[in-house]
Amino acid sequence: MAMQISTGTSELRDITKMERIGAHSHIRGLGLDDRLEPREISQGLVGQVKARKAAGMILKMVQEGRIAGRAMLFAGPPSTGKTAIALGMAQSLGSDVPFTMIAASEVFSLSMSKTEALTQAFRRSIGVRIKEETELVEGEVVEIQIDRSLTGATKTGKLTIKTTDMETIYDLGTKMIDALTKEKVLAGDVIAIDKTSGKITKLGRSFARSRDYDAMGADTKFVQCPEGEIQKRKEVVHTVSLHEIDVINSRTQGFLALFAGDTGEIKPELRSQINTKVAEWREEGKAEIIPGVLFIDEVHMLDIECFSFLNRALENDLAPLVIMASNRGMARIRGTKFRSPHGLPMDLLDRVLIVSTKPYTESDIREIIQIRCQEEDVQLSPEASTVLTTMALQTTLRYALNLIACAQVVSRKRKSELVDVEDLRRSYTYFMDEKRSVQWLKEQQGSLIFEEIEGTSDDVMDSSS
Known part of the structure; x- marks a missing residue:
């Protein structure tokens, strides 16, 4: 008699639709109205009215570019919304303004010096909006004519493009023919060709050709035939961080180092040259500096050397707004025997705007x-x-x-x-x-191993640090 083997019922899940719910995934912003007055419950934030209003005022100044190089500290007991308010600020700033979030202990775990790790975090938080003009050929494709040689080695062709006002015929080389074939450009498509890079972008299909085919894909987009000249000058804006510019210029593989993650230490001389170049672009109107926000969580975990570096870095011309968070009261400054409020040295506290958070009702x-x-x-x-x-x-x-x-x-x-x-x-x-x-x-009653003996806990803490 054959034995029947039963298996448990397997459940199939579409893993692409599984959503990761984080501790702060419900936060959408700071929950302020147009007058920067906090609503009681809005955008995922509840209570902490004074702290949110203070964060909103700082946010307004950041957006106007008036508070770069300053620092603020969120101080309060654990689970009173310090990180939540910082993330609300990040959501309100939008995608164009850089927001970098690090935990203070990260600085010690990286394979580079502490000051280099902080410098990279600072430069990640400063954006450069670069403007450049480019020439575009934009219009509706009337006809594509491609002629191949008998062997098929060489290809020549003609592209007829029109707008509502004019029509032009362009001679095509092998590279452009390949690009058009790759993008599957047909007669009736509205395209844009960047003359400097040769990049072809399909904008959609012309309304005039909408009745040519009975069956159309769901993603087919219909657009109007462009007006005016076929060749146009357009301003293109790219936003990159200073750290990205550093990495691209310091590594032989260029921007691929950003994806590899192997950025390593960057020489100060290179950074100085980049700062000079960015300053030149700024004077010529080619670039614009966007000071962003650097958020350092659990800032009391930094040591006295990092705090000294922060003091100097905040005075730099290219410095972002630094927001710190700490849940400590009177605590020992790491790397010293001195105690100070929030575990921060007095000279740094003097530069900082302190915002307190209170326990929730x-x-x-x-x-x-x-x-x-x-x-x-x-x-x-x-x-x-x-x-x-x-x-x-x-x-x-x-x-x-x-x-x-x-x-x-x-x-x-x-x-x-x-x-x-x-x-x-x-x-x-x-x-x-x-x-x-x-x-x-x-x-x-002492059944667990390595239990501390009373009166020696402070000595253990001092020796461990």
């Missing part, structure tokens, strides 16, 4: 939980929402937000889409928060 926490539930596509019952808010007040907000997804898994096990109080309670028993973890350690 109960109503704020309830709203944040609702926003996260919408982001993670979880349905909470009203009773569960109340219990989770109470949990957040008694433990921490982050712990409560982490329980949302865990409780959803528990609820699905009992074939329910609605997360109830019982699901939260079960998740609460599975995962400990920080306070219960400390209590559990006390109950172990």
